[in-house]
Amino acid sequence: MKFFNVKTVDETVNIIETHFAPIHEPVRVSIREAVGRVLAEDVYSREQVPPFARSTVDGYAVQAKTTYGASESMPAFLDITGKIQMGKRAEIPLLEGQAQYIPTGGMLPEGADSIVMIEHVEEVGDLLNVYRQVAPGENVIRAGDDVEIGEHVLHKGIRLRPQDLGLLAAIGITEVAVASIPVVGILSTGDEIVPPDKTELSPGEIRDINSVMIGSRLMQLGAEVIYGGIVQDEYEEFLARARALFGKVDFLLLSGGSSVGTRDFTVQVIEALGEPGVLVHGVATKPGKPTIIGKSQGKPVMGLPGHPVSALIMLDLLGVPILKQLQGESKDDFDKRFKARISRNVPSAVGRSDYIRVRLEEREDGLWAVPVFGKSGLVTTMVESDGIMEISANKEGILEGDHVKIKLFGKEI
Amino acid sequence: MKFFNVKTVDETVNIIETHFAPIHEPVRVSIREAVGRVLAEDVYSREQVPPFARSTVDGYAVQAKTTYGASESMPAFLDITGKIQMGKRAEIPLLEGQAQYIPTGGMLPEGADSIVMIEHVEEVGDLLNVYRQVAPGENVIRAGDDVEIGEHVLHKGIRLRPQDLGLLAAIGITEVAVASIPVVGILSTGDEIVPPDKTELSPGEIRDINSVMIGSRLMQLGAEVIYGGIVQDEYEEFLARARALFGKVDFLLLSGGSSVGTRDFTVQVIEALGEPGVLVHGVATKPGKPTIIGKSQGKPVMGLPGHPVSALIMLDLLGVPILKQLQGESKDDFDKRFKARISRNVPSAVGRSDYIRVRLEEREDGLWAVPVFGKSGLVTTMVESDGIMEISANKEGILEGDHVKIKLFGKEI
Incomplete structure (x- = not known):
């Protein structure tokens, strides 16, 4: 022919x-059903994430400057004036020389700028001994650290991954336009x-x-x-x-x-x-x-x-x-093929791209690709293979030990 | 804590x-619905694939020995005695000195052992001029070349890929036991x-x-x-x-x-x-x-x-x-992580495995992994990343330019 x-x-x-x-036209789906779909709109945030300053550890909210110079031998002494409740507003402002207990994820009280970890303090009644100094912002995620208002968080054309959907959840978007x-x-x-x-x-x-x-x-x-x-x-x-x-x-x-x-x-x-x-x-x-x-x-x-x-x-x-x-999907940012070394010489013809079935082997010196030869009518050659190696059109072949790129058989697009 | x-x-x-x-217990599903499921039984073939010797090209079925020495200047001459129909039995046996037209995938007639490609012959009435010699078995898939009777074709515990299901179709198995x-x-x-x-x-x-x-x-x-x-x-x-x-x-x-x-x-x-x-x-x-x-x-x-x-x-x-x-799934045969070079030093502590978010960049000298730092409360750091790099527990860190392995975010298990 x-x-x-x-x-x-x-x-x-x-x-x-x-x-x-x-x-x-794009369709709108719940973020719970959107994994693997191609996003059909640009997404901007209408909110800050987190919406308030939060602690990343269990500890005490303080003003950093009140801990400067604190050490095991020379602790700083602060007054314990409260306890932050998870999921509630931090009601009592924090003044200089004070500390308030705060759980991981708790809201920073007004006036606090950092958290001393629970491991580095000792409670003595209403008094807190602080054995390590902290810097302003330490152990704190500030309001908007993750996402700012108006931020372009997701780009049209991406294939939605779990973390992309987590981000949508974070900004309160529970439905999204995706390609049909x-x-x-x-x-x-x-x-x-x-x-x-x-x-x-x-x-x-x-x-x-x-x-x-x-x-x-x-x-x-x-x-x-x-x-x-x-x-x-x-x-x-x-x-x-x-x-x-x-x-x-x-x-x-x-x-x-x-x-x-x-x-x-x-x-x-x-x-x-x-x-x-x-x-x-x-x-x-x-x-x-x-x-x-x-x-x-x-x-x-x-x-x-x-x-x-x-x-x-x-x-x-x-x-x-x-x-x-x-589906209007964007091109890949990088070459997603897998690297290995080829176990033998494979000839090819210039002007033609050759696709060679390979089986991958872990050896002491790394990963090797072993060609699986056989007529292209034999389906078992694909069953025995882990992926496909390309010899590009400008090459006359590849030599044993050459680094090659392999498209792994898998679920990924 | x-x-x-x-x-x-x-x-x-x-x-x-x-x-x-x-x-x-495993469940039985159609092979059309089984992709990505874990096979819960060993599969043996009750048949040969292909069930008869087939041509892999469009051409003429011959006895190889009758073409020996044939060339452009000195063709072999054979008698055309038939034409194989696709999907039908090859009815007429092929005798020495004869040729029968055969399409790709057609059944070899009894007595033939090879195919001369259509590009290397010329028809002159009922006479065939053969301009290139062929070896026995050339351009032929013999009965059982792909699968033999009794062959252990698929192993319990694999995650079924498209080619595995193609193989099941080939041997007439249209339903298979998979893990629930x-x-x-x-x-x-x-x-x-x-x-x-x-x-x-x-x-x-x-x-x-x-x-x-x-x-x-x-x-x-x-x-x-x-x-x-x-x-x-x-x-x-x-x-x-x-x-x-x-x-x-x-x-x-x-x-x-x-x-x-x-x-x-x-x-x-x-x-x-x-x-x-x-x-x-x-x-x-x-x-x-x-x-x-x-x-x-x-x-x-x-x-x-x-x-x-x-x-x-x-x-x-x-x-x-x-x-x-x-699901009773087998372990991977090889390390499926992706290789790149790290763009900067990353310290770590011995005795602990560190997982670093990375963004991948194609540069002139190959693929580089750029760490995406940020507190683990920030979901955007995952959105900006392409995968996760491990620094294993026995390492004190990695140095700029080191080759590292990355688990790509993707659909694969």
Whole structure:
């Protein structure tokens, strides 16, 4: 088969970023349900956090200057004039020469500027012996130390983590706008493909590995999956089924069918679904070259290669950027790939990005990546692997002992 | 407050691994719903994958020996005697000197041992000119190359990934036994704590940051969360609410309340819930020392520190091993932490594990970890961070430029 519009990985990602954007309006969800969702608004605080000065230890609120010079042999002596209650206003102002008991998290009384830890004092009736001096602000979180009024606390486009939601709770925001969950349809194609629950295979038949694998990966990535079933290599039927599924989803995946016939149909179907049709017809990678990216009716369509190894690699490499675009997600701040050393020479061809399955091994001198070779039709090679290593298009290969970067298989997007 | 049974992190993890195991019987789920679940059985294949020899390319099935010596200038000539249909039995045996067209994934005819790619042949009527020789087995996946009958394909205790589920589909297993989802209860304590949706705070009050943050992290980790609300620092009420929630869950988290009173109550409540009660009372870490691990009625109870930074770090450090034990999950094969270089000296104390928040920066010479300092009561320090770096208990600190390992914030367990 000829590929008429082969692009590099970087070119393809650029095309994806140019063509795709959120299709739906954001939705509002409770912060208890928002983890892993993409924030669709900038968040500013209307409040200070904490709203009052708090103690970070159990101890005594004091004026720091009244403790200066205090030591084990020469304590400072202060008058105990009160006890702060958790969750209550500190009622009694603190004057010079005084101390008030304060629990961790308690509100500092007016006039106090620091806390002496309970370990460094001794109570003698109403008198407090202070054995260590403190500086102003010591053991105190001041009002607004965590968040100031008007502060831009969260940026549109982040994927919400537990601490981001904790911050929203802190400023009293319990509902937030997030990108709608992308709905992805998977249509499996190929005359040889039968459902996984078919117990007795006829000669020539193969169970549908890819749709389960791809669907599971999409679920990890936070997408909703609609399985469109299996369609034969017959153009009219293929188009009708693809069209019906396309109407229900935000993103359509056509999972080959690795035969030339299926691949041709995939191109024709994408063109028939609507303008502009095919954007990328072949990607300069190994494996994964027969990957197709299209756009119809404003929505992405992707034709995945038929070999399971290729399909999973290309979904992560190019399907993930599509999902990010559909949710308006920001780009990563840093390269999240994992570093290890490669256990042997691996040749490659310039002009093509190679993706090598690797198993990771802890050795005495660190972490090593051991290539798992095998045809890309063998799903067990992925089961034995911990991740995927890239040999970039400008390299002729890598040498044993080289430091390499690995995309770990995991739940992270 | 005195800690009567302070343990190191390693000792605590050992105690967790000794004391906790799955509470419930495994459940059976569809492979379409099993991603991220922990496999509760060993899986052996009853079949070969593929069940027949397949082509990995579009081309012609041949006997390799009939192509030996073939080249551009000196092609081999073979008789075309058929065309393999996708998904059908290869009906006509292949004899010496013959070739049959075969699509990618097609079934090899009897007598063929290799495939010549379509790019290396020319059809002239019923005659095939072969311009490149092939070796036996070339471009072929043989029956059983991926999986053999009786092969131990998946091990009990793995967390199922997309490719593992693809493999199950390949061998016709569409339902699998997995550990039941752990149900975790969160009870927030502290007189100062109010629900996040309280709009007007009274002096001394703080919204409940931790339960939202911890609950969200538990959801990422695949747990089901029951929010038990907020209880005041009053022992009888605290015990009654803890007991009621404990009955509904597999794992109870008591989220401080960082005051000494709350911490004391947590110990008493764990003891009152049942034998053996408190196992670990204080962990040799900074932050996170006031962490309590207990066991009652065979189930884990954990008292988390009150500061949000400490709570999230200790949940990942010790709550995750508890969740793994409850699901019978195997230990990691390799250290999954991320490597970077530290941007400045960080002192530490021997005998204590320090956990430092870091932001990651891509610089010209690689990835650097920049410590994010700040009191552990400040949730924004976690929002600004990309992960947590450990300084292990046997180190006095680390020096600028040292290679360090970082637990990235993410979805992975």
